Amino acid sequence: MSNPLLLPWNTPFGLPPFAQISDDDFAPAFEAALAEARANVAAIADNPEPPTFANTIEALELADASLGRVLGVFYNLAGADSNPARQALQREFSPKLAAYGSEITMNKALFARIEALWARRGDLGLTPEQERVLMLTRRSFVRAGAQLDGAPAERLKEVKERLAVLGTQFTQNLLADESEWFMELSEADLEGLPDFVLAAARAAAQERGIEGHVITLSRSLIVPFLQFSPRRELRRKAFEAWCARGANGGETDNRAITVETLALREERARLLGYENFSAFKLETEMAKTPEAVRDLLMAVWAPAKAQADADAEVLQEMMRADGINGDLEAWDWRYYAEKRRKAEHDLDEAELKPFLQLDKMIEAAFDCATRLFGLGFKPLDLPLYHPDVRAWEVLRDGRHMAVFIGDYFARASKRSGAWCSAMRSQKKLGGEVRPIVVNVCNFAKPEAGQPALLSFDDARTLFHEFGHALHQMLSDVTYESISGTSVARDFVELPSQLYEHWLSVPEVLSRYAVHAETGEPMPKDLLDRLLKAQNFDMGFQTVEYVASALVDLAFHSGPAPADTMARQAEILEEIGMPKAIRMRHATPQFAHVFAGDGYSSGYYSYMWSEVMDADAFAAFEEAGDPFDAEMAQRLESRILSTGGSEEAETLYTDFRGRMPGVEALLKGRGLVAAE
Incomplete structure (x- = not known):
């Protein structure tokens, strides 16, 4: 012992x-x-x-x-x-x-x-x-098959065990591809890259024991490289490596895994009496049916694609003005979109980033939680699992509420993306237990002694994951099985996406967006330009997301494909995917869907929740104060503290008085519904 x-x-x-x-x-x-x-x-x-x-x-x-x-x-x-x-x-x-x-x-x-x-x-x-x-x-x-007997019960057991093996293998293959690839940059290759990209590329090189600069497949490094590098062939090389994750051949190739996974999920659903896996999976979600999910996604797809098509024409003309006569490609979009943002909004990432320090954005997320829910955050000096990791005790009125752990920097040993998990969940059965909640991100690590700088999208990710953490930390139920984020998958993203809205509150940015060197607050003119440009390139962002969600839905609501890449191409052709935009997560790297069952036939849930989060923040706006005490109390008592103790629709209706339509989402994204 x-x-x-x-x-x-x-x-x-x-x-x-x-x-x-x-x-x-x-x-x-x-x-x-x-x-x-x-x-x-x-x-x-x-x-x-x-x-x-x-x-x-x-x-x-x-x-x-x-x-x-x-x-x-x-x-x-x-x-x-x-x-x-x-x-x-x-x-x-x-x-x-x-x-x-x-x-x-069984x-x-x-x-x-x-x-x-x-x-x-x-x-x-x-x-x-x-x-x-x-x-x-x-x-x-x-x-799970409790009513099955004999051979069907035994086969279902075998299917679930095999799916568990495949999900683990998928994750590890993806991590291997992400951690092994890097691209060294010569002095000439550094052209056009702002200081924050150069610093991140130097830090990434140092981590690998290399002199100079490297680009890795970490989103927080490759995206700004694609935004700023004028060297088209380098952008292409980096982008194609990013898209090839999980599809490079050899031992880490995920394509066969996706085929087997979809076939086994379909078999699992049929053993349980369902027509397909999507019908099985969605039965317990707010959406209930594949048809309801597709209706939502297509209602957003049409105006988003129209916007993206119009934007592509503008970017194509910009490319021609640079003397490039070929078609606009996926590795060109971010570069010309960044140039366009600079031209139309007088805004660029290099100007913005010094005002978005990681430590200040953590403070901002904490301060919003203090003003909304009365929480305080006390730094803890304790041994944790990695030197980069930090922890805080969360208190309210002197009462211990939780331990919050933040693990923010990318490293080769960390899987990509950002997530919230609980090492321990809240419960009262057997004695009061308060949670240990972890936020994990993949921000570019700065050089020693330098502040970590975020993009606005990074800062939004930080607020998003902290919204999940609040759902865990404010949980107040008896049973762990319904604690915190143990809710319908298409409801779980509501607290996280709703919390993103507070990042954009002008008084929050004016207080916490301060320059890393001078300490001066973000000038009002820059703040106004930032907020005005929030929906810039929203056609691109919406199309890459909705395309992924539609592929996920089609994979699980029809016959399991014999070739997932061919089926992916068919689906994208059917919906008219713009040539210069790729899925946010192509099939061989779609960890949400293939690393486990969590978001399988459920990637749509971010958008389902967004319908509610746009409407929920409007409640604070209607109250005349983003920190309205009565509305914050309702949010906590009806959504954040209740876990899965009631149906999600009941919880939301109790908070808002009704369920919303898609209009608030389209308005929030700056998209006009197609006629």
Whole structure:
């Protein structure tokens, strides 16, 4: 019992003792915790006492507490700071966890107890929250195959185990492609690159032990390179490497994985009695059906494509003015869009970035949470899992609310993107537990002694992930299964996307957007230009996103394709994808969809939530104050604190009085609906 993952954590706030944990501890801790969880579940199923909510449902909620603790540490590290040992453990753990899940949901004695409770639920004297947990527990068992027997049940178990293996393999292949590729720049190649790009490229070179400058496939480095480099062939080389992730041939190629994954998901859905995987997946979401999702996406696609087509003509003319007679290509768009933004809005990234310091944007996100919800943030000096990582204690009126961990810089060991996770979720069952919440981003790391500078899009990402963190930190429910972000997938993005709006509040920017060298606030003229240009290039941004969402939906709502790349091309042809814009996430790197089931047939959910977030922020505007106390209290009490304790539509309607239409979204994006 010397394994630190299994011992009591006598650390401040019960944080994992990172300094004492080695990779060798994970496998034995996992096996011990898994055995304990299995024994606990068997004890529930075999209990000779009649089933009660306490001895069945609540006992299940607590059955895998040790396993959750071990995996909460492991999977956070595996995503944010991977290494070969952790990758091998992921490959080992994923099928075992899938098998364990199937054992539980296909345990006939256990399901019989749940069914018995469900049959007499009206006589159990349950609270509304308990009724909800009972319903969700039973539904999860049914959707996992609890009512299947014999060969179909065994086959479903095999399918889920194989899908777990494929999702892990997809993630690791993508990380390998992203971390291995880089492009060295000669002195001549540095032409046109502003200081912040040069500094990031030097820092990336130093991380790889190289003199000079390199461009990597980190979004925070490659995007500004594409925006500013006048060297078209270099832009093309970098862009094509970015698009080729997961499709380079060899061991890290993801294309065959996507084909097998879609076939297995379709088989899973049919085993459970659904026409296709999308029908299965969307049944429990706000959207309910593939048709409802497609209707929303196409309502946005038409005006977005019209805008993008018009913008492409402008950029093509700019390219001709530069003496380039070929067609506008995907590696040209960002370069000419940046030049156009400078010309039309007198705004460029190089002028803006010194005013968007990472530390100041963190302060801004914290300050908005203080003004809205009364939260305070106290820096913690504690051992964490990487030197770049920071932590704060979150307090309200002297009460401990959470520990918030921020991991902001890109590194080769971190998967791409940005996300929020919880090493520990809030719950009250078995005693009050407050969460440990982690925000992970991939911002370009500065050179030693220099401030980290963000793009406006980076700053928006920081606010977005912090909105997810607030959903976790303000959670106030009894049961962990409905805590924090445990809500419908197309509702989970509402708090995060809504919080982005506060970044654009002028009084927030005027206070926290201060120059990195002079400390002077952003001039009002620049602030006005920034806010006026917020919807610049929105046709491009909307098209690249909606195209990805439509491909995801089509993959899962029709027959599984034999060739995902050919099917992707067909879908893009059908919708009239503009030639010079690519999907935001092409199939071989579409981790949202193929790294696990999370956003499979669910990438649309960002836009579904955006319909609500545009309308929800309008409530604050109608109140006349973005920090209106009564509206903030309603937001917390009806959405942020409630987790999944009620249906998402009920929660939103309670907050706003009605469900919104797509008009607020189109208005917010500056798009006019097509006739």
